[in-house]
Amino acid sequence: MSYLFLIPVSLGLGLSALAAFFWSLRTGQYDDLQGAAARVLGPDTTPLPPLKGDRTNG
Template sequence: MTDYFYLIPIAIGLGLCGLAAFLWSLQSGQYDDLQGAAERILHQDDVPLSH
């Protein structure tokens, strides 16, 4: 049992990563216009790849 205790900090660390990612996305305004984002993806202009 105690052999697997190293999994606990990994689990919590992953959770913290998720939390940090959420807070970052909130901070960078990704939730400001959810409806707009859903529509924009359908109307994005095609940009040719530059080689």
């Protein structure tokens, strides 16, 4: 069985991944990495809505 068809498939996948990486660079996905890390560790300022059927509030 010939597996030569895998060469264009792997080249296509590699070029797709490279295109996705360059797209993420162009759209600013990597601009503020430190701010995102700080937001994860900070307190959540938006309260969660109460659950349906929650009887703890009376």
